[in-house]
Amino acid sequence: MSNVSEYELGGVRVNLEAQSVCHGEQRLELSQKKYFDVLQCLIEQYPNWVTREQLIELVWAGNHYVGDKAINNAIWHIRKSLAEIDPDVQYIVTKRGHGYRLAVEPVLREAASPEPNAVRSFPANGWGLGAGLLLLTAVLSWLLVWRGGADSSEIQLTPAERLTNYPGSEFAPAVDPSGQWLAFAWARPNQVSDLYIRALAGDGEPRQLTFSEQSEHGPEWAADGKGIYYVERGGVEQDTVQSTCRVKYLELATLARNTISDCIVDLNTHLAVHPSGSTLAVNRSEPGIFNSGIYLIDLKDPSFPARRVSCGDECKYEDRDMAFSSDGTRLAFTRRSDLLSENIYLRDLRSGEERQLTRDESDIKSLSWDNSDRRIVYTSKVAGKRRTRVVDLESGEIGDLELQGASSLSRVPGSNRFVYSAGNTGKFISYLDLGGDLKAAMPLLHANFNQRSAHYSPVHRKLVYCANESGAMELWVSNLDGSEREQLTSLGGEVVTPRWSNRGDRIVFVASDRAEDGNQLLVIDFATRAISKVEPEHHNYSHPTWSPDDRYLFASVSDGGEYFAHRFDLAAGVDETLGDMPVMKLLSVGDGQVLFTSGPEGGLWSAELDPAGLAWKNLRQILSPEVFASLFNWDVYGERVFFQRNFRRNSQRNTGGQSQVMAFDLSSGDTTALALVPRGSLDRLSDFSYVPERDWLLFTQRESYQSDIYQFELRD
Structure with missing residues (x-):
């Protein structure tokens, strides 16, 4: 048995081998490994000052893209955790322009360890x-x-068994408490989804439960098995989509329905029923709070106000999907910190304590406990690829299961069997030939990997787009026909929404920040391939664009609340907020005029930018939300605005639940329908891009989605 380093800071013990910070029997949670590494660096450098440059070299291995935000957050979290012990003690001091130093002398102690050679020094390369x-x-x-x-002791995965194979898509399966009945949502071709039920075993015909013009999905069984909670989303006008959202209860004996709660129209709503049957968890929000959180609804007294267990607008994240443990004492849930990061957390419902279970996930699709409550099985989507994983709550180990395209996963009660939906998730670049007589979406770039968010440069006659060909989602460039393809970035994470500058010399895009929560706004020089970070930093960026003279960048920015338009002067390093109205995407069309979409208000807006106060002048809505419902799928060229318009099922309009590609003339005010595209085939988070030489409109298209329900079993 050998000794490892342990230090005391006042009454706090810092163990370098266990990477723990303790006070008595209490263990302080620093939440991220980098925070502990910063603390260790300050201990080992004491009594010297540690500069920001040294922290980047020692902790972040010289990655100077990290920037000030990561260091500030690390120091803040360390101070916050140590303040829980004694708020009157200043553990870390800051010397402006110089760095940081411990204010309390670390005293070396010897701690026993069963592992030989376990003392970890902190060399210059960080490891x-x-x-x-x-x-x-x-x-x-x-x-x-x-x-x-x-x-x-290994986990054995039984071969997946297909349970459904109906026309269209079957998804969101849930099995009743007896383990005999399967409820699911079924969207027939070109129709919205309804709820169905059938025996789990065998291949009997399903029984339809809902028959409305709205979309019903997300079924969750009541604890007594006599009814189903579900989400109803739909429009109230003849030509709108998803304008209302309700959580309802369906009694199986009578098919009577009651509204339990409102939900958010433009957010995927998730439900979970407490094992006692007394509480329903739902992710939603309320007036005055922007970020979605988890609310607990008292089912015995639905009139009692729902209790929010997530924090409000003071936090920079939103909580989404959730699942109760079988004893009802813990809640596993997913937390999205920005557009490119989402991970699983565990909350003790008695103490309120939380801990993070996963890292470096980007889009959690579902999660469920195993039968022993020792593991959580979940599905996620990283770099455009779906994967199924298991996290062990005791060891923290995470492993992959060999399931293809899985989502909407849930456990069969009383067993280690799981049901899930699986289908195609491919995305590719398509175009509409606007000059042709017959306008149909045609594949432009289509391969055995995902391609999305193309933007065209008339200067180079080239496309920039995102693709996961290398295993990560990176930036690529090619000719319009896909030839001379070249990978531009090797960041190893997620990149989204690239856009050429008007001169074609630079490309702006948003990328995940693996060193810290949040994402980052980056610019790549097309000639040199050098990447620079736009300063100052914010938490979350969305859909950056350029000013006509390329002097400014515009982007929607959120630091935990609503998105607002910001203008970045790249030469001066100045960042300014535009107006006081929430903005999701903004395009500058010259002479100080901008067009933008606003999440809360909806529709397409026009304004002039007052250079003096950066306020909106002559602000007006030029297209209503009923006509212009898309936040991102639109582009401007000359006097034409191209955009996506959705429809509900409506025999009078004969649209069959399709989407339309539209053109709006800014001069005349005329709106023209250009083409029909299949319902749900346009990626709603990507952008349109116009190709003037060909009179083409580019967009990201999803493969015609078809999913079935499967079953598998985990065996130890």
């Missing part, structure tokens, strides 16, 4: 040989446990 060997051992152990091998 020592001993740490590398420990990491390699951990990785090999993980591979043996989750990827295969001969140990009897």
